[in-house]
Amino acid sequence: MSGDPVIRVSHLVKRYGHADAPNVVDDVSFTVDQGRTLALVGESGAGKSTIGAILTGLQTATSGTVQVCGEDRSRPARSTRSRRHRGSQLQLVAQDPFTSLNPRQKIGDAIAEAVALHCRLSPSQRRERVRELLDAVGLTPHHATVTPRALSGGQRQRVAIARALAAQPEVVVLDEAVSALDVSVQAQVLNLLNDLQAQTRTAYVFITHDLAVVRQIAHDVVVLRHGRIVEQGEANAILNQPQQPYTQLLLASTPRPGWTPPPR
Numbered sequence: 399m400s401g402d403p404v405i406r407v408s409h410l411v412k413r414y415g416h417a418d419a420p421n422v423v424d425d426v427s428f429t430v431d432q433g434r435t436l437a438l439v440g441e442s443g444a445g446k447s448t449i450g451a452i453l454t455g456l457q458t459a460t461s462g463t464v465q466v467c468g469e470d471r472s473r474p475a476r477s478t479r480s481r482r483h484r485g486s487q488l489q490l491v492a493q494d495p496f497t498s499l500n501p502r503q504k505i506g507d508a509i510a511e512a513v514a515l516h517c518r519l520s521p522s523q524r525r526e527r528v529r530e531l532l533d534a535v536g537l538t539p540h541h542a543t544v545t546p547r548a549l550s551g552g553q554r555q556r557v558a559i560a561r562a563l564a565a566q567p568e569v570v571v572l573d574e575a576v577s578a579l580d581v582s583v584q585a586q587v588l589n590l591l592n593d594l595q596a597q598t599r600t601a602y603v604f605i606t607h608d609l610a611v612v613r614q615i616a617h618d619v620v621v622l623r624h625g626r627i628v629e630q631g632e633a634n635a636i637l638n639q640p641q642q643p644y645t646q647l648l649l650a651s652t653p654r655p656g657w658t659p660p661p662r
């Protein structure tokens with residue numbers, strides 16, 4: 399894998415519905431290397447989630463190609479085996495883990511289920527792996543015994559991350575994964591993601607409308623508007639010296655480090 403991007407998206411186009419419908423993703427190309435975080439940013443309707451849905455196989459591209467770990471993902475998986483194989487390479491963490499967590503299932507069982515799907519382990523090895531995953535995301539064995547309702551939003555998002563990591567994927571796509579959290583909890587989850595990445599070299603595709611979040615997590619940025627790339631490059635360059643008026647406008651509406659709230 400060394401040196402090869404884990405994600406390669408080339409000339410991606412997506413239209414919903416008839417052939418004359420507008421392209422909601424229009425000729426988008428980017429790569430993501432192992433151990434790096436690419437942020438897809440842009441205002442509502444820019445096409446960010448559609449790109450995430452194509453990467454995760456929930457949507458099919460109209461044209462263009464998507465490769466994950468060198469394998470073509472442009473067509474949907476045909477078999478359960480192929481879906482599982484793809485899941486072992488790429489996992490999704492969505493904005494609201496309530497949609498992916500069964501409200502009646504204990505957290506330990508939810509994580510054990512994800513472990514069992516991707517690794518052949520004995521029951522005792524599986525319990526050990528669940529403990530390791532809970533520990534990796536800053537939760538305790540006690541949390542394994544409760545249902546999602548007993549957890550805070552930040553803790554639920556940690557569970558969603560643990561479930562994604564159970565597959566030991568090369569890539570995690572995070573679609574507005576911290577948007578619903580308070581800023582301080584957001585910072586904790588972003589720190590956790592950074593720490594996990596340093597250990598595992600997992601690549602992240604981070605979908606967000608929030609440039610303050612981009613500042614904390616991204617190595618590279620793709621700025622989208624109406625489905626097209628406005629600007630792309632290293633996060634430092636884009637955030638500190640944006641070249642395009644649209645990026646400048648996005649940045650101007652985002653608090654910067656050192657920003658203090660106006661007096662009340």
Ligand SMILES: Nc1ncnc2c1ncn2[C@@H]1O[C@H](COP(=O)(O)OP(=O)(O)OP(=O)(O)O)[C@@H](O)[C@H]1O
Pocket residue numbers: 414422440441442443444445446447448449607
């Ligand atoms: N299933 C669908 N059918 C038809 N149109 C869709 C569908 N999903 C998204 N769209 C349209 O595609 C465009 C891009 O939507 P998308 O959700 O990808 O944007 P986004 O940048 O993620 O926005 P947001 O931040 O609001 O989620 C929008 O105009 C949206 O209405």
